[in-house]
Amino acid sequence: MDWCESMPKIELHAHLNGSIRDSTLLELARALGDKGVIDFSQVEHVILKNDRSLSEVFKLFDLIHIVTTDHSSITRITKEAVEDFASENVVYLELRTTPKKNDSLGMSKRSYVEAVLDGLRAVSSVVVAFTPYKVEPGNLSSPLFSGVNDKYNGNPRKRIFVRLLLSIDRRETTEAAMETVILALEMRHFGVVGIDLSGNPAVGEWMTYLPALKFAREQGLHVTLHCGEVLNSKEIHDMLDFLPQRIGHACFFEEEHWKRLKSSNIPVEICLTSNIRTLSVPTIDAHHFADLYNAKHPLVLCTDDSGVFSTCLSNEYKIAASSFGLGRKEMFELSKNAIEFIFADNVVKGDLRKTFYSAAENVE
Ligand code: 5GP
Known part of the structure; x- marks a missing residue:
């Protein structure tokens, strides 16, 4: 199934620190x-x-965070994560990360995000477009990528769009969450497009973050929530009530939640390997991917933490294809449909549609 690697793909649920290479860690x-x-x-x-x-x-995340505390490590792992995704033909990446404060290292949430941006700028093997594109009147054909015709090691450089989501960790306070949202708003012109709620689902109350999440949405940021990673019927119910633009996981949904999810059409970020490894889903055959796919519910395959779970997006496509009996054409459509759920603007969507349109010739 080499085609899983060669076809263009869209990654919408990747945690920066979870995507660290084993060798770097x-x-x-x-x-x-x-x-x-x-x-x-x-x-x-x-x-x-x-x-x-x-x-x-x-526990491993706590260790990773000890190891990647300083700005230069954050810059390095960002650069490597983008290179890794681009190398397997991910053409659009939404990378999420929790801005961290560490007074002893002179790190503020803002300087953390700046270190991430430095990582995006440091990528040279691939052409990265991460700042929103402004359509200038009379100049509608400006290239989205500069330097796209350059070569790297004799080959044309691949191109990848990257957008950032800032994560709120469930250990944080309402005020800290609000600080992250304000930072996201200030960093919009550097490609920050939304907010994610993540962190240990057994910790904290999601209501703590509701004021910050509401504010984010009012201000035009997109919101995605980790939802249903553990059995917590009320929380899942309330999260669906909030109508986030996407949710991640949805492992512990009950009948009522499925009904609400399907009627609201909220796209689901599906992380097969992560769900199996963490025992959130007992076996791949029991995974809700099959039901959602058959119901034509919007969904997108994602890695979650490619480093922590030793996977990559092509591998997630291979697992879905072989476990659920899907062929090349179906997998290509699945990948292409994700364009509609990205948080970037219509200019990016239009460009991605063209990329998939050209790649479709190889699929027929
Ligand atoms: P970071 O935000 O530090 O770049 O990426 C690692 C963090 O992402 C973890 O500390 C955790 O807060 C969050 N994260 C990564 N994987 C998962 C997951 O599977 N579930 C949840 N709820 N949070 C996760």
Whole structure:
């Protein structure tokens, strides 16, 4: 199924720190071990372990966050994540990350996001377009990508659109969440298009974030919520009431939730490997992808945390194709349909439609 890799794809649910390369995580952890900040022998096996429960995943995130605290690490992992997605023909990436404050390193939420932006600017192997495109009157044909005809290692450089979502962590306060939303608004001209609510679903009350999420929406930011990762009927009900523009996961939905979801047509970000690895769904055959797909409900395949779950988007497409008996044409359509659920503007959507239109010739 090489076509899963060669066809254009859209990634809408990727956490920056979860997308860290194993090799980078090991290298950064070893360096901190050498400095005596952590005991490397204690963390090596945690990094190399492959099958983690949801609670172990959150322990690993705590470790990753110790390792990637400084600005230069954030810049590095951003650059590498974009390169990795582009290398497997992801043509549009919505990367989400939780802006972090760390006074001892002189890091504010703003400087954290600036370090992410530096990572986007540092990519050279691929042409990256991350700032919103302004259509100038009389200049409708301006290129969305500059330098697109350049070569890298003798080959034409691939191109990728990147947009950012700022995540609110469920450990944060209402005020901290509001700070993130205000930052997102200030960073809109650098490609921040929305807000995500994530973090350990067993922690906190989602209502804590409602004022910030409402404000984000009023101000024109897009909102996606991690919803139904654990059994919490009331929370799922209330989240669906909020009518977010997308939701992630939807593993622990009950009959009433499915009905509401389907009637509201909210697109679902599906993360197959993540859901199976964290035991949120018992087996791939029991995964709700099949039901939603058959019901023609809007959905998009995503990686969640390609580093933490040792996957990539092509692999998620391969798993869906082989587990649910879908052919090349169906998978191509699934990938293409995601254009309609992206948070970027219509100019980007139009450009992506052209990309898929040209690629369709190889699928017929
Ligand atoms: P970061 O926001 O630090 O770049 O990416 C890692 C963070 O994303 C984690 O600490 C966690 O807050 C969030 N995250 C990553 N994967 C998941 C997931 O599967 N479920 C939830 N609820 N949050 C996640």
